[in-house]
Amino acid sequence: MSDWAYSNVVPWWPYVFILLGGWLPTDMWRYLGVVSASRIDETGEAAAIARTIATSLVAAVIAQLVFYPSGALADIPTVVRVAALGAGFTAFQLSRRRILVGILAAELVIGGWALVIGLG
Template sequence: MSEWAYSNVVPWWPYAFILLGGWLPTDMWRYLGVLSANRIDETGEAAAIARTIATALVAAVIAQLVFYPSGALADIPTWVRVTSLAAGFAAFELSRRRILLGILAAELVIGGWALVAASG
């Protein structure tokens, strides 16, 4: 006799949970943002505050990834992560703010270190 499990009774419950707990609340705010965006002056103080907060959040995530990594990133030495960050930022600025080139430069530093570490 098999044990009773909710997934045996209702096999689609994880999908409903993802829909109700993840997608719907996130997209609700996106839709509200789209509906209210035409009323916001993009040169106004509210937009400047929103951009500042968004930039600060991105900077915090990057700092956490560089200085307090987890998973496979934690196996990469700090000096390689910091060098990768600097190379990515320099490439971004030198390429007239092309994000893809900044990401590529950072990846090349980490990839180059991985090749050297694997061969030696």
């Protein structure tokens, strides 16, 4: 059996793959956004639709994390995850929409649960 493998011949190929597959497409859209931003009306219908889609995608990811978690999050009971979501959202609203405050409140709920059952 041969020890020949592409990674042995060209050890830097994963970095090229990351560059071409991750960074380049992402930054391409960012640069296009910067170039075209001056021509987009913030109050227009297209911008409203884009914000609506972006918000719904974030809500879907959060719902999936709360109701259909994987990994270590799946070990936390649903009621604790829902309580953390509620506490985080309430803290976010009460703190004049500071994201960090909402995240910390949600983590305090999960951390408190972990201390109660002896995980911490």
